[in-house]
Amino acid sequence: MENKMTIEESFKIIQKSIANSRKNMREASFYYLLWGWTLILASLTNYFVLRYYIQAEAYAGTWWKSLLAWTIFLVSAAIILRIKNSRSTKREKVVTHIDRFISILWLGSGIIMGLMVFLSFKVNSYPTPFILAITALATFVSGAIVRYKPLIFGSIIFLAASIISIYVSGLEQLLVFAAAVALGYLFPGYLLKVIKTDEDV
Numbered sequence: 001m002e003n004k005m006t007i008e009e010s011f012k013i014i015q016k017s018i019a020n021s022r023k024n025m026r027e028a029s030f031y032y033l034l035w036g037w038t039l040i041l042a043s044l045t046n047y048f049v050l051r052y053y054i055q056a057e058a059y060a061g062t063w064w065k066s067l068l069a070w071t072i073f074l075v076s077a078a079i080i081l082r083i084k085n086s087r088s089t090k091r092e093k094v095v096t097h098i099d100r101f102i103s104i105l106w107l108g109s110g111i112i113m114g115l116m117v118f119l120s121f122k123v124n125s126y127p128t129p130f131i132l133a134i135t136a137l138a139t140f141v142s143g144a145i146v147r148y149k150p151l152i153f154g155s156i157i158f159l160a161a162s163i164i165s166i167y168v169s170g171l172e173q174l175l176v177f178a179a180a181v182a183l184g185y186l187f188p189g190y191l192l193k194v195i196k197t198d199e200d201v
Helices: 007-027 029-055 062-088 097-122 128-145 149-166 173-194
Strands: none
Touching: 029 062, 029 173, 097 128, 128 149, 128 173, 149 173
16 A cells, blocks of 8 residues: 655655755855845946946946946856855755755846846836846745745845835936845845754744
């Protein structure tokens, strides 16, 4: 007779998977902090670069200066990430289905964000509200699936920032973006570093 898994056994497996994913998230606080600071520095640099050239009435080429500000920080973060991953591949790590799902979620969200940037420029609009809304969804799902409240709080911040950015000028949207990342990424990221046990989550 074929053995059937009981409800209690299924629940224990799910709980263990969530616990492993929480542990992996604590170890991955580096990534939240890396991308948090990267996005904040990129957005603030972009803001001050554009503000300077607009005040100087030097409008020609501001788009590529803006692109350069983002490219420098994003490429630098990608290099740091590559070095970090290459050094950590030797360490054994329990990768759960939840971890894979979250990775796929953020990969898909990143692709959609890139598409939103392209489409926004095509229709002569700013992509900030759309990027913040996509980030809010991915952050909420990531936090909800591992029951980590600071990330859920961060998703609310991103959603609120998405709505607020609609009502401010394109340049000021960069400041809203930086503030949202500080509260939505850095705050949960630093809390992840100090979490010691599953009860702290």
